[in-house]
Amino acid sequence: MSLTYLDAIREAQAHALRDDPRVFIYGQDVGEFGGAFKVTRNLAREFPGRVVDAPISEDAIVGLAVGAAIEGLRPIVEMQFADFSSVGFNQIVNQAATLFWRTTVPCPITVRLPFGGTSGGGPFHSQSPEAIYAHYPGIIVVTPATVEDAYAMLLEAVAIDDPVIFCEHKLLYRHLKAEKLPTEALPIGKARIAREGRDLTVVAYSAMVQDALEAAAGLATEGWEIEVVDLRSIKPLDTDTVIASVARTGRLLCVGEAWPWGGVTAEVVARVMTEGFGLLDAPPQRLNAKDTPVPFHPNLWAAHRPTVRSIAAAARKLLRK
Amino acid sequence: MLQAVTEPRSETADAVRESHLAGFRCMLRARLLDDKMAALYRAGKIHGGVFLGRGQEALSAATGWSLAKTDIFAPLIRDTAGRLAFGEPVLDAVRTYLGSAHGPMRGRDGNVHRGNPRAGLLPMISHLGAMVSVVNGMLFARRLKRVTGTVGAACLGDGATSTGAFHEALNQAAVEKLPLVLVVANNQYAYSTPTSRQFACADLADKAAGYGVEAHGVDGTDLTACLATMARAVGRARAGGGPQLVVAQLLRLCGHGEHDDASYIDPRQKDSPLGRDCLKVAREYLLGQGWVQPGLLDGWRDEAVREIEEAVAQAQREPAPDPFAEEWTALSTEHLIEGQE
16 A cells, blocks of 8 residues: 555544544635545545534634634644635734743644645745744744655644644645555654765755755766755754754755745755854855746746756755865 | 533613623723723833723623623723623733733733633734634634533724624634624724724624624613623524624724824714713713612722722732743743754
8 A cells, every 4th residue: 555645644634633532624625525635535524523614714714723722622724725824824923823922821723734836836826935934933834745754743733732834745745655654753843864975965845855865866876975854844943953964064055945035945054154154165055946926837837946957956066166 | 621601691670780780880990990001101100002991891891791701702902891891800901011920911912912811811912803713713612522602702893894804704703603792892993094994884783794693783882782782692692693793883082092192083073972981871870770879889989999009009019020031932842942952
């Protein structure tokens, strides 16, 4: 039997619903229809009354989840696309993220954001808003890059007493497969060395980990040993693992699918510069999407975001420095 | 943890008298508490803004009084009276205004942004309309937990009815048939903006039909009308009638905050029935009914003044929050705080 990234998220939700009566799912089309991507397929039937269709009201969807969390429940919210979370932004960053700090009442909500680009998605179905949420205090932001992490981190997210933004990459939904679900996993907050190497560190997260691994495999045929660090969660950010890797390689390339201004890659570079400057043999580099909305046409889309090719090219350039 | 349903208060003559006396007493305590906070503000003793409920005490007190202690209440900025009626201690208000470390918000938030969610009293964020869906969520959760009989009341002004959050939350409550009572105090101004620049419908209560919810209009200057309307709306919600929209007509008899002289308020409105002071109207009604003697009301006033002065004295003796003792984290999960293991 083989399981996809999407299956893993569905199974994690089924597991959470089965194990914990406080869990329920709320979002657009998540009920009988099973969600726009079918991530909640059959869950409404398996768990009557606990997988609930919401009106197209992202603000009120998150607001309802916060209220339910105050009452001790553990809601999972599905945003149909991460892009639409901008409409629920106020409730996420001002209501959910501040609740514990203001009142000592925890806010254990998990907001699932199907994010990242797919060819043909266009400017409003392709965004990667993870850094915006990470910017706000009081929020955990996770970005699983593997089937195993998608499962284990969603289960952990639901158990965490703070709001978690769960960024699930739409490109990985059906492409990424595993043989079985994990029985144990690294905890949220710990990065993972996805590939060991000694010449250069590529730090990536979510779908870019897969592209970075492919680029590293290609560079290996040229004689380069590339280390790939999968951040797993961008907040908290496991600076220790990144710096330990840079200590081994002396070179850092940080790759993200989000826009170039600020963001995760800038944060990683800033931390390495301030905490590990002496470890660097060359200026650290960043590779991001272009600074435009995400285009629709496959030719433009493929050139907008980092690719296996552009990651390999950036790595080669950095290796020559 | 959560208790069973409280029966709706019956409208016997005794109950009517009792609700008037209790409501009036909350109005009086709220007016005196607000006045004290305004005086402290003018004396430079309060950091940040002070927001009064002057002119809204009848509606607010009736709202708080209509709820059971096991209900949910999301007051807004002019609900001192409703908070007292719902059970918020005077000391909580004073500590929050004066920035006591012992206050419910521990100096992290101030003035009207206070509450105790565990007691069903929600601390408002500043974004208007945003608390309504949170009340919906609490009601939804209680239904999932099979706790029956809870009502949730959320207070708004006329300005908040223009927000997307208001629309989304009222529609959501209607779709889920939640026992939500949305209380809109149309006090004619949102900060300085008159209702003519806020909405174009004849009456905000007309909006209810569009959401498929029940509407109740009320004269917000009249305690009797407010008590009857709120009892009806809360009773309907509790009985399974779904969301209720209450729209009260009144006039804000103060600035938006104490920094605001409200020079934009039309003097003709102040002289109109809208501009009546609900506290005076209620006092005359109580005396006219023969339910109280002036001496009793004076006693209530003295008692309230003493309560407020004692709370102020206590809060002023208490320590301010200490930045060196402050836990500088917004997370409850310790191992996920950056820089900690």
